[in-house]
Amino acid sequence: MGYSDFLARAVGVSAVAFACSACSQVSSDSAPTNAAEPQRLPTGAMLDPAGARSDVGSFPLAVVASPDSAYLLLLLNGWRQQGVQVVDRRTGAVVQTAEQSAAFIGLAFSPDGRTLYASGGNTDAVYRYGWNGKRLARKDSLTIRTKWNARASGTSYPAGLAVSRDGRRLYVTENLADSVAIVDLASGAVIQRVASGRYPYAVVVGANGDVFVSSWGTRDVHVFREHPDGLVAETRIPVERHPSTLLLSANGERLFAVSASTDAISVVDTRRRTVVSTLRDPTPANLGQGSTPMGLQLSGDGATLYVTEGDNNAVAVFALSAATAGRGSGVKDSLLGRAPVGWYPVAAAIVGDTLHVVDAKGRGTAPNPRLPQPGATDAAARAVSYTAGQINGTITRLAVADLGGSRLEQLSARVVRANHWENRATAAGMPPVTHVIYVIKENRTYDQVLGDLPQGDGDTSLVFFPRSNSPNHHALAERFGLFDRFFVNAEVSADGHNWSMAAYTTDYTQKTVPSNYSSRGRSYDYEGTNRGRVPLDDGDDDAAEPANGYLWDLAQRKGITFRNFGEFVAPERTTGAAPAGYRGLKPFLRANTSRAFPGYDLDIPDQRRADVWISELQGFAAAGAMPRLQIVRLPNDHTSGASAGKPTPQAYMADNDLALGRMIEALSNTAFWEKTAVFVLEDDAQAGPDHVDSHRSVLLVISPWARAGLHRRFVNTTDVIATMETILGLDALSPFDHYGRPLREIWRTSPDVRPYRALTPSVPLTDRNPGRGRGADESRQLDLRYEDVAEEDLFNRILWRSIKGPAHPYPGPTRMSAAEVLRSW
Incomplete structure (x- = not known):
């Protein structure tokens, strides 16, 4: 047969x-x-x-x-x-x-x-x-x-x-x-x-x-x-x-x-x-x-x-x-x-x-x-609590x-x-939307940001960034819909950015990420570079790149307009202290990336990113045409922990929250608003506790067509990608989005085109960490040049003490798996 x-x-x-x-x-x-x-x-x-x-x-x-x-x-x-x-x-x-x-x-x-x-x-x-x-x-x-190389390690890598x-x-x-x-x-x-x-x-x-x-x-x-x-x-x-x-x-x-x-x-x-x-x-x-x-x-x-x-x-x-x-x-x-x-x-x-x-x-x-409680020396017990540490064969x-x-x-x-292979793809059930804006953020769980919303399944004891610190996230979830069963496909950012951009991760990514994230001598090869170099520049094939490419490749194949803001980019040559610009690291990105929009760099406020994007939006409005697909990176909810002189975690989140609110306000005051859907998600959820699952995270779907209320259904990263593909008429990248579960039931029958007004967080964006103290000393051990290079357990503990104070012991999360959650429905 x-x-x-x-x-x-x-x-x-x-x-x-x-x-x-x-x-x-x-x-x-x-x-x-x-x-x-x-x-x-x-x-x-x-x-x-x-x-x-x-x-x-x-x-x-x-x-x-x-x-x-x-x-x-x-x-x-x-x-x-x-x-x-x-x-x-x-x-x-x-x-x-x-x-x-x-x-x-x-x-x-x-x-x-x-x-x-x-x-x-x-x-x-x-x-x-x-x-x-x-x-x-x-x-x-x-x-x-x-x-x-007698004194170097990881140069051979048997x-x-x-x-x-x-x-x-x-x-x-x-x-x-x-x-x-x-x-x-x-x-x-x-x-x-x-x-x-x-x-x-x-x-x-x-x-x-x-x-x-x-x-x-x-x-x-x-x-x-x-x-x-x-x-x-x-x-x-x-x-x-x-x-x-x-x-x-x-x-x-x-x-x-x-x-x-x-x-x-x-x-x-x-x-x-x-x-x-x-x-x-x-x-x-x-x-x-x-x-x-x-x-x-x-x-x-x-x-x-x-x-x-x-x-x-x-x-x-x-x-x-x-x-x-x-x-x-x-x-x-x-x-x-x-x-x-x-x-x-x-x-x-x-x-x-x-x-x-x-x-x-x-x-x-x-x-x-x-x-274990802060200060405990049981490293093994700490290790199994981290998302990547949960993986056992x-x-x-x-x-x-x-x-x-x-x-x-x-x-x-x-x-x-x-594997849901009996599912049949259909374009039915989508609103009359022609433009998609896809916003990628860094590493938060649902409970950390939205756990204080009473209509959702949240644990208030695990909230890092409450309404006062993230008022736009809360207001946008209340107006356009709250998803308390959204799960990221990924464990960490290396596979997270590939899941988020390609609906798939290669065996190279899956097999090397644990060693990279545990500081066992591998470079971060997962966003267009290999060994710190750009394969495209050398005529090499990117070892981590999926065979079908990324979302922007789908746009190119379909012939739809596309613009990239900060994803899979690197600084161009520097002039003084700042880069001359930013370039995309894949062929189609190079011609469709905003040179003024920074990639991952925690020293650059998300307000600057919002300024660049809003400026380009104004240009689109003046021309009467906006790219049908945009990808935007807003990374500063990652935070720098308690690093001396850096913004406090709350200030980083306030910066990130206000940037998102400003972007939505600007968009909602253009003629594009009625024809646009904005999808906001985290690439992964590794940076904190969640009482449902270590993969549960924040999802916002923002559009005049998005229906308010609680949406309690399983949805993951590749389901969101499938939704965007269906709206734009794009092909699928992998079986995960091809057989995905697009969000068909969340839309209104008529649009609510009222403009959105951004809210200002109560936390000053100028707040800085002290130059001395336990948090500052521990944060010097963190490598924050790239996303998720820092040791995550230490990073999370620094965040907890910085936000909650010494009177609140670091929690023992009472999480259950996504499987257990779904079996209980």
Whole structure:
């Protein structure tokens, strides 16, 4: 049965499949299947795993089975925790955790099974462990750092690992050095480096001595030949964009290379060094991205390929043709169906009759534990309260026998239902609006800003910025509608700005953000730059850029007018203390970005940003034409904590609030007002507590057509994007907005065109933090040059003391997950 056939049948039986969600069978050596109701994630997808599950550590990205298959060894890559974890395969119990300062992607056993190698990320080392059949014992670490960078860390950034056939050498992809290091295991010395493209990711060794390396930032797999002196470069094989995971068939004749960001797997004939087929792994929308295939496993006969799909929360099952497999009698390649697993599955291992799937984000958002009081030294307890620290993995076990036939049809139906693929897009239900203004702010939760509105579900004890401090936010919510079930898709700003602009985040973004945010040596690569440089300037491909681009690319394809104010920009050359202007970091942005409008810079008041925007609005009014899509960045609700001499957090928020109010007042006094909708949201909600969920945040929809009152329905970032796309007649960027839930029910039948009048916060915008004291001293530890580089737990505590005072202990948030909220409705 082909993909279209399975999909049609899956939609037809999806209701039956959901009713049988507790009926999954696993192999006899697995734990009983978990019976649970489907749960909604902040991304909007439902979580409905089919197999038995066990909990593991923080954000696992790699798995290998022990030589006797009794254990699974995971590499943890989370914000909170990195290192190696040993899991009993039969019980699912974690039996050992070997923490490392850092880790990234690579995990490999020696040929004799007595030694395990684990990459060390920004330590520029590979950790070497002895394995006695049950436990790990660290032997030493192999230094990969180059001599001329002997004191620098994170210049190599070991990632994928493979041991030579004779066990004498270790091949290490250097993810930030764009090379492969060859380590002599007897001496521990690096004996050679060979270039391997931008962001090399995985390395595998064939039985004939071929060594293959995927280049995550290009479109190539590099091929080398083993030689007594090291490796000899032979050729590059063009594959699909940004190849990552590699898998060799048992006979070594086929190499499978995943392109997660294009929903494709390139299949290479290793003897001819050519691509013989490309397996496509689309959602029904067939948008060229959104399934995010990552982990690969082949059946014993080589005729079936199992692929973990990070953003479908599923495992795809492919039947391979004889030409693709290099063996067997298959006639054509077919996507047979899918089985649901946990959140963001990234890797898998087949042991016996069971497929073990590693879900990097596991069970989704969860209630936060009680935080320690200020001054406490329990760093571990603090760590698990932070949004990124909540992310823990799971292992989902699926019986291989279930991944075929009628059972696979039932499981496929559950995947369809969980991802809302039965939804049909329609333009109905939207007001006669022709202009959209999209305002992005920084990091606030619902409770921090609107928790004091009695008509909504707020916790007044968690309010940072009450009505007196943010009167325009409150007034706009009351006049145009209050959303107390808005959730951001993202955990932090790195993925937040990509979710907000692209309705999608690539595997590069998801896999590197935890290390970037935990100060483990990676640059902030997520808003048009890589390693502090602009790839566009150098002719390189942006490693983090989604295949379908961003909202402005949709505008370009549709031919509608567009203007950008501060998003994905960088300062131009400086003249004295101030930049000469700001430029967009993507091609279409360069011609459509306001040079006068600053990007993220907390030393520039949002009043200046409002001045620039209002000035351009006046020009639009004089010309009688305004761009149909505008993106505006208002970042100063981020605040600088208690940094000496900087505005107080309340002053920052007052600045942000007044800027928004002034913009709406100016707009409401133009002829464009009746035809315009303004969408205001935070890119993420990491910077504080919320009693419902760590992803719940602030959403304002402002328009003469917007209906007042409480709107208590699930809505997330990509639902808002879907709403804007529907209004403007744009195509979708990813399955998340294509199958989203546009805001159709919030509009009035006739417009209320009364102008809005901005309110002045009672907090002076000129208030400054004291130059001395605990807050000032602690704030010196915060790096506030870029959004969210600062250590967030410390930042939030500084904010709390600055706003609430020492008499109010830092709270233990009583949050529940979005899934629990929705189940209670």
